[in-house]
Every structure is written in C-alpha cells, then in structure tokens.
Amino acid sequence: MESFATDLDVLREIVGAWIFSPILSGFFAVILYFIFKKRLNKAKIHLLHLDFYTRWGLLIVGAFGAYSLGANNIANVMGVFTGIMEIPNYDLGFLTFTGAQQLFLLGGIAISVGVVTYSKRVMLTVGSNIMDISPIGAFIVVLASSTTLFVFASSNLKDFLIMLNLPSLPLVPVSSSQAVVGAVLGLGLAKGGRNINFKLLGKIGVGWILTPITAALISFILLFFMQNVFIRSVI
Incomplete structure (x- = not known):
C-alpha cells in the first residue's frame, strides 16, 4: 500500500501564513486609514458627495473582496479533492468545464449557500461587536482584508516579486475571517485603540x-x- 508522508515544508508555510495574514491585514488597514484620513481632511468633500463616493466604494471593494475570497478560500473548500479525483470534462457544446472547474463551481455554490444561511451572526460580530465601524472604516477593512487574501492567491504577483528579487508570499489558502479581524484590529489601533472589545x-x-x-x-x-x-x- 502506498503511503503519503506529510510535507512539513508546506505545512510550515500554511501555519506561517495563518499567523501572518491577520498581521498583514492589520498593517494594510493602518496604512489605508492614515492615507484616507489625510486625503479626506485635505479634500474637504461635501457630506452628501462623500456618502455617494463611499457607497460606490463599498460596492467596488465588496466585489474585490468576493473575488479575493473565491480566489483564495476555494482551496479550503475543494482543494483536497483536486489531486485524488479524476472528474471528466463536461461539454455543453459552446462551453467545456474541466474537472477542476466543476469542483470550483461546486465550491463556489457551497460558499454562497453558507453566506445566505449562516453568515449573519459572524458578520454582526465582525462589523459591530469588536468595535463600531463607520462606512469609511468598513471600506478600509474590506479593502485591507481583500488585499491580504489576494496577495496569498495571485501567482502573477508572486512571479513579479520574484522577478524583482523581492521576497514573495506563498500561494496558500488563508482564513478570510482572520484577515478581516486583523483589519478591524489594525483600524482600531490606528484610531487610538479606543472602543475595541x-x-x-x-x-x-x-x-x-x-x-x-x-x-x-x-x-x-x-x-x-x-x-x-x-x-x-x-x-
């Protein structure tokens, strides 16, 4: 019987990313907070205009967040099946789904069902129970956490950093909830650490x-x- 040894190098990368991702997300949140604070104080945008821009900004970063979540966390859902299951291609005539794409589609549907059914309490915990977050604060948190997920999922970014002889992050699945909590904590600390639960x-x-x-x-x-x-x- 063939045996499979645990790849300790990969395991160390995953554990390291698990620890580092909320720290990186918090760092992004701190940087974004001071950038937006400086820009908004200097621009003196009318309140109604600011509300309009914030709403559109939240929609855009929300879409980016959904993309980053799918790009990274789909590995948590279906990654274990890709190396052990041979799924034939499914041909629709005008479109062909490979076995991996079918797994990704199934995983995406499963994530969507989880969002619709059991995500409300988790969202309330992150969005209001840790600390009160303003609309602009929410924009910063989503952008910071989404960027964190993206950098752990983008092979193009990794290749670009390697080309520049810069250190790159491993392409491993990280926890989106850890990234979001890290961003919320980073935002709270940037604002002085008040009202953090x-x-x-x-x-x-x-x-x-x-x-x-x-x-x-x-x-x-x-x-x-x-x-x-x-x-x-x-x-």
Whole structure:
C-alpha cells in the first residue's frame, strides 16, 4: 500500500501564513486609514458627495473582496479533492468545464449557500461587536482584508516579486475571517485603540487555535473508524 508522508515544508508555510495574514491585514488597514484620513481632511468633500463616493466604494471593494475570497478560500473548500479525483470534462457544446472547474463551481455554490444561511451572526460580530465601524472604516477593512487574501492567491504577483528579487508570499489558502479581524484590529489601533472589545478578540483568538485542533481530532477519529471498524483503506 502506498503511503503519503506529510510535507512539513508546506505545512510550515500554511501555519506561517495563518499567523501572518491577520498581521498583514492589520498593517494594510493602518496604512489605508492614515492615507484616507489625510486625503479626506485635505479634500474637504461635501457630506452628501462623500456618502455617494463611499457607497460606490463599498460596492467596488465588496466585489474585490468576493473575488479575493473565491480566489483564495476555494482551496479550503475543494482543494483536497483536486489531486485524488479524476472528474471528466463536461461539454455543453459552446462551453467545456474541466474537472477542476466543476469542483470550483461546486465550491463556489457551497460558499454562497453558507453566506445566505449562516453568515449573519459572524458578520454582526465582525462589523459591530469588536468595535463600531463607520462606512469609511468598513471600506478600509474590506479593502485591507481583500488585499491580504489576494496577495496569498495571485501567482502573477508572486512571479513579479520574484522577478524583482523581492521576497514573495506563498500561494496558500488563508482564513478570510482572520484577515478581516486583523483589519478591524489594525483600524482600531490606528484610531487610538479606543472602543475595541479585547475580551471578544480573546475569544476569537481561542477559536482560531481550537479550530484546527478540533478538525485534526475529528479527522483522526474518522480515520480510526474507517480503518478499524469499517476495515477500509483510506491511504
């Protein structure tokens, strides 16, 4: 029976990205906050015009956020299947879906269902329970977190940085929730650290630690039952 060893180098990259992504997102949020603060104070835009620009800005960065989420987090949903399943191409005549594209489509639908059904409480936690966020603050948070997801998913950006002999980030899936929370925390610290619910942040941090541990335990238990109860070879 063929055995598969864990690639510790890849695992280290994933764990490193898991730790670094909220820090990077918070850094982006701090930079964006001071840029927009300086620009808005200097521009003195009328309140109604500012509201109009903010609404359109939120729509644009929201679309960018959805794109970055799909580009990065689809690996969390369907990435494990790409190397073990051979799915034939599906030909519609005018359009052909490869096996990988079919998996991506299924994963995208699953993410959409999750957004519609169970995302409200999570959104309320991030959007108001950690700290009160203004519309412009929301723009900064979404842009910072989306940029973080994008830099961990863009092969073109990685190749460009390598061409310039600059350090590049690994192309690994990172947590969108960690990126958003990091951006919210960065924004709050840039504003002086007032009104940040650090108690809730502590609970979120514990959740970040317990999530992979819980997933590993569940995976171990399922593997044990498959191999010892159902006598099924998994690997």
